[in-house]
Structures are given as C-alpha cells and as structure tokens.
Amino acid sequence: MIRKISHILCNYENIVPLFAGACALLFLVGILMLPLSYEQNQLYPKTIDRNSSLDPYDRGGPPFTMVAIHSQYPENSPSAGLVTSYLTPLSLYLSQTTMHLGTTIVAHPGGIIDEILYNTRGLDTVVEPTILLIAFAIASYLYRKVE
Amino acid sequence: MIDLVGGVPLYVLEFGDELVYFTPYTITLFLLALTFTILVLISRPEKQVDIAFGGDAYRTKEISVSEMRFRRFMAIACGLATMGAMVTGDIFNFTLFTAMVGITNVGIVAAVKSPHVQDAAYQYGLVSLSATIPLFGGAAVYAATTGSLSMIELMKGTVPAVPLIAKGMLMLGVIGEGMAPFYAAKAEMFRAPGAPYVIMCSLSSLLIFLRVVEIVMLG
Structure with a gap:
C-alpha cells in the first residue's frame, strides 16, 4: 500500500494535481465551516477617508x-x-x-x-x-x- | 503566565510590533539552520562522476563556476530565510519567510542544466506558487478572527481561539512551499549535482515544517 502511494508520489507530474486537489478539499471544508466569527477589536483597523487626497x-x-x-x-x-x-x-x-x-x-x-x-x-x-x-x-x- | 509549547522565551527582540523570540525549541532549530548555512558558505561543492557498468569507463560532469556561484547564493539566501522563519514571533512575518524559502528552493535547482531536473523544478515551482494562496489566506484568517498577528498574544490566550480552518490553511501552505511530505518527488531534484546546496532544500523544508507545528499548537 505504502509502496503504491510512494510510487504515485515519485512521479513529479502527479504532485501539482495532488496539491490542487488538497487545496480544493480544504477550501470546500472552509466554506462549509462558514461563518467564521470576526473579531471587532482589530489590531490594525482600516478606516478610509474618501475625501482625503491621499x-x-x-x-x-x-x-x-x-x-x-x-x-x-x-x-x-x-x-x-x-x-x-x-x-x-x-x-x-x-x-x-x-x-x-x-x-x-x-x-x-x-x-x-x-x-x-x-x-x-x-x-x-x-x-x-x-x-x-x-x-x-x-x-x-x-x-x-x-x- | 505564558504557556509556551516550545519553552519559555529566553530573549525577546523587538522590531516594532513584530517580536523575535528565542525559546529552547526555536534556538535549536535556529542553530541548525545557522550551522548548515555556514557549511554551505565554506564547503566546496562535489563533482558527480558517472561510471559505466561493465567497464571501467567513467567521466565527471562538467559544472560551470558561475552556476555553482549562483546556487551557493541561493542556498545562503535559503538559509537566511530559514533562520528568520525559525525565530520570528509574528504570523504574517513567518508566512513571508516561508514564501522566501519556497522561491529560493526553486532557485537552487533552477540553474542546473539537466532537463530532467529542470522539469521537476518547474512542477515544484508551480506547487510553491499556488501554495501562497492557502499560506497567506491562513494568515489573513488568523488576523480576522483573532484581531492580532503576534504569536505572544496567541500564547497568552488574550485573543479569541483560532479556527481550525486557519491552522489547516497555514499547514497546507507550508507543505506546498516546503514539499515536506513529498520527499519522493523532491528526489528528482536531488539528481542535480552540487552536494551541500541541494541538501539545503531538504533541510529548510524540514525546519519550516517543524516550526509550523509549533505555531498551530499555540492559539
């Protein structure tokens, strides 16, 4: 079993699809775990003054x-x-x-x-x-x- | 009092909001990276010898000095990035150092002239490129849900608990950057000649993996 997995992994062309699959799976889990709580007390708050020239x-x-x-x-x-x-x-x-x-x-x-x-x-x-x-x-x- | 996974910080160095702290755990990892970087700095690279079976013919592979010089530069940059990732006390700073380890790993093997090695390096580069999304995404979720990026604050428990998905994203990002469990695939890259330099790829990914394990256990 481990030999089979290792055989698949040793072909470097399989690595990109495998990693992409892992990312897709994790992001799917992430979407299912929504909503995440947003901490109101942020360290770097972002307020934008639209009337400022900067x-x-x-x-x-x-x-x-x-x-x-x-x-x-x-x-x-x-x-x-x-x-x-x-x-x-x-x-x-x-x-x-x-x-x-x-x-x-x-x-x-x-x-x-x-x-x-x-x-x-x-x-x-x-x-x-x-x-x-x-x-x-x-x-x-x-x-x-x-x- | 702070309950640290890696031990009590012996020394804290301040860079504004980013603290660099040394615990027994991170000192060990830091010294390992430092030692190997010095080894890379002073050692002379190997020359590979091809031996033909069934005869006594052999030939050494021709490696140009400029190639070796470039790879030594990349290996030293990789060592410095690894050292930074070992001691930093800030989540976002850690992800930046990890991204740098990923890109220098590609650089170490990209200069090699063998097409097979370059193919492997290209695939590995694609993985480390796409791994930045979960890596920095994980740091962003850390910041959004806890409101802080400092590891010291995470340890103290003064901020809300970190959601599991943020830890998962950070972990997957580091796996992609360092290819930590995929040494079988990285072996293709190790066919590149130049002994101390290619080992740097392996060592740096091992070290950042050890460090991220500590980080996900904090919050």
Missing part, C-alpha cells in the same frame, strides 16, 4: 498632535502615528491640486512613505523586497544563461 494612505490624525492608530506593543515604537506620511514638494503640490495622489503612489518621485507601516511592521517591509530581489535574481540568471 485616499487609501491617509491614516488619519493631524501630525505631531494626535495618534489615530493602534499597535500591539506601543512601547516598542513610541513615535508611531505622530507622523503619518512624508510628501516631497512635488507630491505636496499634486496632493493639493488633485484628489488622486494615493492612486499614483509609484508614479512620481518621493511618493507617500508609509511611516506607520514602517514603524509597526518594519521586518515585513524588509522581507517583501527581499523576496522580489530573489525572484528577479533567478529570472535574470535564467534569462542570461547562454546556450
């Missing part, structure tokens, strides 16, 4: 006076939330003239640097670009491989 990135509060965000361990980052974003002069000009600066975050130099994110979840922001770097390294190595 729309999805405006995390609220006038700078240096009010802190509108929560963090799990406030004592680890005492200044989190005092500054919500940095704008270069160009970004400031854009934010005062248009309503859509938040949608152009990558399209102009010195966009919104999310101070809150970097303060509270700094390690994540380091690991994410590292994954991108590794992916680009593999892709460029394979692309440049001669013959």
Whole structure:
C-alpha cells in the first residue's frame, strides 16, 4: 500500500494535481465551516477617508498632535502615528491640486512613505523586497544563461 | 503566565510590533539552520562522476563556476530565510519567510542544466506558487478572527481561539512551499549535482515544517 502511494508520489507530474486537489478539499471544508466569527477589536483597523487626497494612505490624525492608530506593543515604537506620511514638494503640490495622489503612489518621485507601516511592521517591509530581489535574481540568471 | 509549547522565551527582540523570540525549541532549530548555512558558505561543492557498468569507463560532469556561484547564493539566501522563519514571533512575518524559502528552493535547482531536473523544478515551482494562496489566506484568517498577528498574544490566550480552518490553511501552505511530505518527488531534484546546496532544500523544508507545528499548537 505504502509502496503504491510512494510510487504515485515519485512521479513529479502527479504532485501539482495532488496539491490542487488538497487545496480544493480544504477550501470546500472552509466554506462549509462558514461563518467564521470576526473579531471587532482589530489590531490594525482600516478606516478610509474618501475625501482625503491621499485616499487609501491617509491614516488619519493631524501630525505631531494626535495618534489615530493602534499597535500591539506601543512601547516598542513610541513615535508611531505622530507622523503619518512624508510628501516631497512635488507630491505636496499634486496632493493639493488633485484628489488622486494615493492612486499614483509609484508614479512620481518621493511618493507617500508609509511611516506607520514602517514603524509597526518594519521586518515585513524588509522581507517583501527581499523576496522580489530573489525572484528577479533567478529570472535574470535564467534569462542570461547562454546556450 | 505564558504557556509556551516550545519553552519559555529566553530573549525577546523587538522590531516594532513584530517580536523575535528565542525559546529552547526555536534556538535549536535556529542553530541548525545557522550551522548548515555556514557549511554551505565554506564547503566546496562535489563533482558527480558517472561510471559505466561493465567497464571501467567513467567521466565527471562538467559544472560551470558561475552556476555553482549562483546556487551557493541561493542556498545562503535559503538559509537566511530559514533562520528568520525559525525565530520570528509574528504570523504574517513567518508566512513571508516561508514564501522566501519556497522561491529560493526553486532557485537552487533552477540553474542546473539537466532537463530532467529542470522539469521537476518547474512542477515544484508551480506547487510553491499556488501554495501562497492557502499560506497567506491562513494568515489573513488568523488576523480576522483573532484581531492580532503576534504569536505572544496567541500564547497568552488574550485573543479569541483560532479556527481550525486557519491552522489547516497555514499547514497546507507550508507543505506546498516546503514539499515536506513529498520527499519522493523532491528526489528528482536531488539528481542535480552540487552536494551541500541541494541538501539545503531538504533541510529548510524540514525546519519550516517543524516550526509550523509549533505555531498551530499555540492559539
């Protein structure tokens, strides 16, 4: 029996269908287990001020006076939330003239640097670009491989 | 008091909301990953020799230096990602490190010139690609149902219990990234020459699997 299973598994072309099947089964179980209870007391609440020109990135509060965000361990980052974003002069000009600066975050130099994110979840922001770097390294190595 | 599966944290390092903590269990896993990364760093790779049966003909396989250099880079990156996954105290951070282990595992074997190995690596890459959905989905359900991502808070029991489906998704995601129970399939990739580097695939997936077992027992 184990020999049979191991024989099926040793063919690597069976692995993708097998994993897809396992995912489908688990997601089906997940749908059957709905509804899951939603905890109201969320650590990182998301309120969006549609009237702000920094729309999805405006995390609220006038700078240096009010802190509108929560963090799990406030004592680890005492200044989190005092500054919500940095704008270069160009970004400031854009934010005062248009309503859509938040949608152009990558399209102009010195966009919104999310101070809150970097303060509270700094390690994540380091690991994410590292994954991108590794992916680009593999892709460029394979692309440049001669013959 | 905190009731930890892996023992009491001996040292907690703070990165904002993300705590890195060392318990006897995670220290052991961390040291294992560290030792092997140093081994990869200093050791010289093997050269495979093909021997023809029935005669005394043999030939060594030709492996370019640039290929070995690239695979050493990937193996070291894999070791660093494994070390991060061993000690992190945050669910989302753990999933990120696990995704990085998955992608470096593909990178270690992707540079090999044998078509058979590359076929296997491609299939494995597809699995690790699709495994990100249950992996990050599991972390999202953790955040939605408990309101927190910190493992320390999960241990303390100050947050609601984690639903079984979130644990299942996290587990399936790690299985897909590390291919932990499918070593028979990974053996195809191990035909790749270069001894210390391919073993890194195996070791990293074993370690992240050991760590996720601790994580699902927390909440």
